[in-house]
Amino acid sequence: MTTVGFRTVAADVEHDIEVKRSLFRCTLRRVADEDAARTVIAQVRRAHWDARHHCSAYVLGPAGALQRSHDDGEPAGTAGAPMLAALHGAELTDVVAVVTRWFGGVLLGTGGLARAYRAAVTGAIESAGVLVRRPVTLLAVAADHAHAGGLEHAVRAADPAAVRAVDYTADGVRLALAVPPERVDALRTLVAEQTAGTGSLAETGSDFADA
Known part of the structure; x- marks a missing residue:
């Protein structure tokens, strides 16, 4: 890519x-x-x-x-x-x-x-008109119910365009995110801070998004 x-x-x-x-x-x-x-x-x-x-x-x-x-x-x-x-x-x-x-x-x-x-x-x-599509890294983020609301709010505040899907389940929340590659480490830190280290973040692929 x-x-x-x-x-x-x-x-x-x-x-x-x-x-x-x-x-x-x-x-x-x-x-x-x-x-x-x-x-x-x-x-x-x-x-x-x-x-x-x-x-x-x-x-x-x-x-x-x-x-x-x-x-x-x-x-x-x-x-x-x-x-x-x-x-x-x-x-x-x-x-x-x-x-x-x-x-x-x-x-x-x-x-x-x-x-x-x-x-x-x-x-x-x-x-x-013309627009630019930039490469993004796809992320799967999960957290339990105790941290779900705070995590979603923090992610949206950091990058509103990053959220592609939100799914609240019996176990908590799952977020599908798309962020520029250089933002992955910052998101990893944010997830750890918002969930007291209990959340998870996994890279699931790559794509492009409108800049």
């Missing part, structure tokens, strides 16, 4: 531009995997069945290792590649862009098409 995080879109958007009477609509979505990206592409095709082209590009994975683009009937290299270049230019990953084109009757030429498809994606990115 990358130790520096990655950039993705902050919101799902649709963005329209018109070029010589052709309408280009970019559907931009944040996605977690290739199945989700393909689902978005299929949904756009169904929603805009009357359009001539549904060109697409997506980048996936923390390092952007998985990349795909498709011209969907446009001249080779005039749609998918420029769209992918727009995603690369914004340094985005875990994102899919689908540009639907309704032909307006005027031919744009290969250069005009490439500029239009890239501009549609660039405009959508500007509309959506």
Whole structure:
């Protein structure tokens, strides 16, 4: 897992531009995997069945290792590649862009098409905004009933965004936390202090969280 995080879109958007009477609509979505990206592409095709082209590009994975683009009937290299270049230019990953084109009757030429498809994606990115997802360590914390309330309060006070789940059981409380790696030792100390050494903390995995 990358130790520096990655950039993705902050919101799902649709963005329209018109070029010589052709309408280009970019559907931009944040996605977690290739199945989700393909689902978005299929949904756009169904929603805009009357359009001539549904060109697409997506980048996936923390390092952007998985990349795909498709011209969907446009001249080779005039749609998918420029769209992918727009995603690369914004340094985005875990994102899919689908540009639907309704032909307006005027031919744009290969250069005009490439500029239009890239501009549609660039405009959508500007509309959506960008956020950074940082690596986090997943923690499982447990404490008995005597310390449960105080521990939960202390954890939320220290880092409100860290708490992913709270489960009160017959034995006490279990907290599922996600914290930056550099905060793990501080959380370990906090748990020990709040539970008089009776609580437990275990690292259960890693993930990313919006910064």
